[in-house]
Amino acid sequence: MTLLMAGPLFITAFDSFRKVSYGDPGLFVGFANYAATLGDQRFWAAAGFTTVYTAAMTAGKIVGGYVVGLMLNAVRAKARAFFLGLLLVPYVVPTVIGALVFSWLFNSTFGGFVNVLLAPLGIAPDWFTDPAAAKFLLIFHSIWHESAFGILVLVAALQSVPRERIEAAALDGAGWWQTQWRIVMPSIRGFIGFIALISIMDGFRVFDSIRMITPAASTVGTESLMTYVYNVALGETQQLGLASAINVITIIIILIFLVPFIRQTWREMKSA
Amino acid sequence: MAYIGLSVAAFVAVFPFVWAFLTSIKPYTDAFISPPVWSFTPQITAYEQLWYATEFASFGVNTIVVGVVTVIISLIVGAPAAYALSRFDSRISLWLLVLALVFRSLPRFVVVLPFYSIAQALNIYDTQLMLIIALVAVNQPFTIWLLRNFFAELPRELEEAAQIDGCSRFGAFRRVIMPLAGPGLVTAGIFTFLLAIQEYLIPVVLTQQHATTLSVFIASFGIAEDTALYQLIAAASILLALPIIALAFLAQKFLVTGLTGGAIKG
Known part of the structure; x- marks a missing residue:
């Protein structure tokens, strides 16, 4: 089982040092693939957008999840299950399908629903060719698509905050904001960290939605590390070695971001 | 408010x-x-055309077959592994958590590109077998982690009692533990099935037409800029989304546990 995952990981690392395509024996080239990647403007653009995308999605998911989580905890259990069911929909439907139908709301071919709404404000962005609008659209989609996860975790987290502490704070004269900021937030920090952890891992791997919403990603600045790998490995060229090097670099970036979270989880589990 | x-x-x-x-x-x-x-x-013209004039139905059947087989294999392989891990001391399960997290965070391409090369070499490109192997490999760490949390909650005394009554270690697992682990297995099963249906990158790289799933089928039309097909894609998206939406309501309890990955119970 582990072999099924560790094997490909090993092959990827091995290939990253070779100039190789499918079915040819390949040639050992040392760090040439890494040098080529790090010297490529397109790589840095993709890495930059992926980082911004991940950060915005993570923040949106946590804020959205917190707000909706508070509201869900304020309604009756039956209503909670009903709303939760609806809120789960974007998350459980296949990403490519969700991205497609989501993008139609912004597409004038399909009636341009959102631009009709925006018309009174005097703005009519071209969502699919204007780089800034396209980036915003992708980030907005990611929050629409993934908020359910933040909501699920935070609903449970908020229920775990002892009621006595909130009541005690109220007795001491703390306002609503103060209570949230000083009492609730600190006691659910671990859950927020968990959402951030999963979100960072998923954000750096984003592929499906970009492929659906902006198929020509490199021309509108919405290319992610993974759509870039796709083009290098299977699209424009078939450079398996180069693609493997980009994969290894992506893994290293993800790991760097993950280390603090893994250490925190580790400490919490050890003390638990 | x-x-x-x-x-x-x-x-x-x-x-x-x-x-x-x-x-x-x-x-x-x-x-x-x-x-x-x-x-x-x-x-309902779009639905009629979708049904009669495209391969929607056969891709649909293929998607279900791939999903179900992936679930069965994942559970058969995952349950004993998860059970064994739940009975080790906590230090090892800490490492397992880290390992599962690291594997979960790997970019799909790290798995898919080597599988693509292997599939070409072994001549199993575009087969259900190849697709299922890749899906199981990718989802397995998470399935095992999820099941481990369920098994860990069952008291050890149960199988000790069964062993005193003459069951073998495996017999105790099969007759005593498995029936009690029902909700855990259902959760892991639903979750694996959803992941198999949702997956796009793996089938789009590893299949061409024989083993293609509905996500890939719909996506390929979605990217092609042909207005005449758009209503068919809309119809196909709805037909695929509806059963999944129904699941979001009917199996909400299991889904919630699965999606949060046992994080809440820890």
């Missing part, structure tokens, strides 16, 4: 699907006008 806020959030969540549904039942002349038309005569 909370009800108004939740209604707005829920509306935003499902509206794109409502829109796609409207697109699928509008007459062709009304479907692609801006600003949108709200009154029209609904029709």
